[in-house]
Amino acid sequence: MKVTVDFEECLKDSPRFRAALEEVEGDVTELELKLDKLVKLCIAMIDTGKAFCTANKQFMNGIRDLAQYSCKDTLVETSLTKFSDTLQEMINYHNILFDQIQRSIKTQLQTFVKEDIRKFKDAKKQFEKVSEEKENALVKNAQVQRNKQHEVEEATNILTATRKCFRHIALDYVLQINVLQSKRRAEILKSMLSFMYAHLAFFHQGYDLFSELEPYMKDLGAQLDQLAVDAAKEKRDMELKHSTIQQKDYSSDDTKLEYNVDAANGIVMEGYLFKRASNAFKTWNRRWFSIQNNQLVYQKKFKDNPTVVVEDLRLCTVKHCEDIERRFCFEVVSPTKSCMLQADSEKLRQAWIKAVQTSIATAYREKGDESEKQEKKSSPSTGSLESGNETKEKLLKGESALQRVQCIPGNAACCDCGLADPRWASINLGITLCIECSGIHRSLGVHFSKVRSLTLDSWEPELLKLMCELGNDVINRIYEAKLEKVGVKKPQSGSQRQEKEAYIRAKYVERKFVEKQAASVPLPESGTKVLPPSQEEKRHSGPEKSLLAGERGAASQKEGDKQESPVFCDSKQPSPGLQLYQAAFEKNLPHMAEALAHGAEVNWVNVEENKATPLIQAVRGGSLVTCEFLLQNGANVNIRDMKGRGPLHHATVLGHTGQVCLFLKRGANQHATDEDGKDPLSIAVEAANADIVTLLRLARMNEEMRESEGLYGQPGDEIYQDIFRDFSQMASNNPEKLNRFQQSDSQKS
Incomplete structure (x- = not known):
């Protein structure tokens, strides 16, 4: 309701004016209460929304964990990853919405209450004070006696001055009232309109996001329909198989044992046998035995690596054993040792003996074929990309x-x-x-x-x-x-x-528009002597690369040495993997991107340089951005060289604090030890590098704390995150602050 006060009535100070004032003051008081309540409700709504976003983010992290767990199922992993990315976008949209709500409702209306309504209250206090003074002056003027001329004049002057002051302040008060009544409409509607536009933008963003996802969801729905049909068919097949097997007689374990020389998985026969130990006590242990690939092997548990009893069945014999107290025993004898075994029944013993004998005969017949198969198996195979961890700290x-x-x-x-x-x-x-x-x-x-x-x-x-x-x-x-x-x-x-x-x-x-690389340097074959990449780098990279080669054990080669190789030559381009490897040290991201476009394996291993990877080379080159580029393109942060040192080890040895911080954020295993049994923390302690020791210890404490509290998949303590955030900012924006140890070492040397 809009209430205005007339300026003319103000000068008259009439009962109508006083009644209008009373109505306005009551209205403003009620307005203040309503606005305060609305602001409090807005704050509660924002807090609840942020709590919802936090819970939603935890749920989204749960979906991502489930996606990683389902890495063997491409459909599930891809779908869950897409859905979690979409949910992350919606969380971002929600946070933007809450920020706009806070600005439009909370901040804007609070400002109106604290400034405009406060001015009204201050004007009201002044008006009430001068009004009371005017009443007192009127009473005093009325009470003065006619014959006391001096008092009459004094009362008249006071009344005149008070009336003048009253009119001035009353006019100001009325002006403040009318301005407030006019402004409140605009302020309230402006804040609400901003609030509604924030929602409009939020729903538009959500609609656009899910419009992009909708075709994939429809395709997934169609696949799910087919999956349901396939699942029903598989269920019927399994029920039929269950019924068929159930009708068989399994009163004895003997019927379970069959052997097949041509088995697709290479296992001719398998089952439990008792094995006599070769120790002094001759104890018997029950183990899972199998005949596969012309070998007799056993396992204690399925996850254990098989223990080979007989390397080559062609060199052994098998016979019954009736000269010991236990029943159903037989012995497998090889040129170097014998193995005493016991079956659960006579039928099983005969089956095992026959299986061994048949495998021996088959191995002799197929000796030539097996050799060909082994040659095929030993042919080089292409590697596969391994994806690295992405933890999202917001900076x-x-x-x-x-x-x-x-x-x-x-x-x-x-x-x-x-x-x-x-x-x-x-x-x-x-x-x-x-x-x-x-x-x-x-x-x-x-x-x-x-x-x-x-x-x-x-x-x-x-x-x-x-x-x-x-x-x-x-x-x-x-x-x-x-x-x-x-x-x-x-x-x-x-x-x-x-x-x-x-x-x-x-x-x-498909990379159809990438220019094909010139004749590449092929990867060295096993046993082929080639020119090491360190010497190739010397040829092209000047003193800096020669120094690096010296660190890798190639310092004995002189700068001008250009011996030729049957595999590497100057007229050929390096292979994509070697190009990526070299560019990583040279901090040349465009060349690295070109190598990846030409099919370089991001986890390519340089066998001539301790099996170092491009990521390890990036560490040696000292570039934080180069490491980040490789990690974003799937580099494995935990691949180690021949000395057992991964990127985190090398960054610690070289004192690259920013890289240590990056690798810890990307899931590097700081418990891994090198060939000397040293983990990154012990290396940092020996080097007295306080920054790296701090980072490693904090990461270890945070890891232990998350494990003890069951917070798997969570970023961890806020202090830990703040410290890592500060190190990340410093490594990117002020790297010289983190190089003080390297500088001091160089000064000492």
Whole structure:
């Protein structure tokens, strides 16, 4: 209800004016109560919403844990990963909504109450005071006697001054009342409109997000229908098999034992036997025996590695044993030892003896065939990518990430369709994307592209620097090198989604537009003497690379030594794996991205340099961003070299505090020991590197605390997170502060 007070009535100070004032003052008091209540309800709603987001995030982490657990089931892992990513986006949208609600309702209305209503109350106090003074002046003027001229004049002057002051303050009070009555409508409606627009944006974002996910959900639903049909069929088959087996006579275990020389899994026969130990007590133990691959082996538990009793059945004989007290015994004799075994029945003993004899005969007949099979098995096989852990600590948010990344050449437009002002990024490729292309990238799977929002997600400093090292121009020069040659037209921002999807899949998954590498240096065969990569680096990389080669034991080669090799030669390009390996040390991210585009295995092992990996080379090179790039592209943080040292060991030895912090965040195993039995903590303690000792001890304490409290999959203590966040910021923005130990060591030397 809008109540106004007339200025004319104010000057008259009439009963109508006083009644209007009383009505306005009551209305403002009630308004203040209503607004205070609304602000408190808003605070409670925000707190409840944040609690919901926290619970939702824990649930989402549970889904991710389940996805990792289901890594052997591609359908389940992919689906759960997509769903958890979508839930994470919704959590981000919820947090944005709550921030806007706080600004629109809590902050805006509180400001109105504290400023405008407070001014009204102050004006009211002044008005009441001057009103009382006016009443006193009127009473005194009325009471003064006519014959006391001096008092009459004094009372008249006081009354005149008081009336003047009353009119001035009353007019100010009425003005304040009318302004307040006019302003409150705008303030209330403005805050509520902002509140509703926040919800509108929230639901639009959610709708867009799930619109991207909807095609995948429909496909998954169709697959589930087929899975239900398949499950019903399998159930019928299993019930039939159950019924068939149930009809057989299993009164004796003898019927369970059959042997098959041509078994697909290579196991001719298996079952439990008692084995006499070779110790002085000649104890008997029950073990699970099997005849497989022309060997007799046994296991105590299934997870144990099989113990070989007979290496080659062709060199042994089998016979009955009737000269001991136990029944159903037989002996397998080889040129070096004999093994006394006992079956559970005579029928089982005969079956085992016959199985051994048949296996011996078969081994002789198929000797030639087995040799061929072994040769085929020994042929080199291709490696597989291993994905590394991504823990998300939030350090750098919002527009600063957007502005910094979009300043990189080519990043102001979508890498794949050219739409201006992209708000999404692929963090392992180092490119910016529009929302439609980002949805297509998500569908490729995280082993091809990891998508993140430049405005809604949080950005770790090392990840932001990674984005600034690459960019759309760099990546397109690699992945679109042959675009004109093959005659493919790049899609535009207005192209159909199907056209964009086909292009993106051809570009990043099939890599159809990547320029084929020149004749590569083949990987060394077993027993082939080749020029070590350290010498190859000497040839191309100058004194710095020669020094590194010296650290690896190749210092005996002189700088100018250019001996030739039957495998490596200057006219050929290094293999993609070696190119990645060399570029990792040289801190050259574009060359690393090019090597990956040419098919380099991110966990490639250099057998000539203690089986070091590109990630270990990145540690030696001293670049935090290079390590982050490899980890984002699936590098395994726990692969160790021949000396048993992984990336965390090397970073600790070299005193690279920022890298130690990064590897601990990415799940490095700090309990692993090298060939000298030293773990990273003992190495850091010997080197007296206080920063690294602090990080390792904190990580170990945090790990123990999470295990004791059952907080698996949780980030851990807030203090621990804050310290690691500070180290991450320092490593990216002020690395010189973390290099003080290295500087002091160099000064001493």
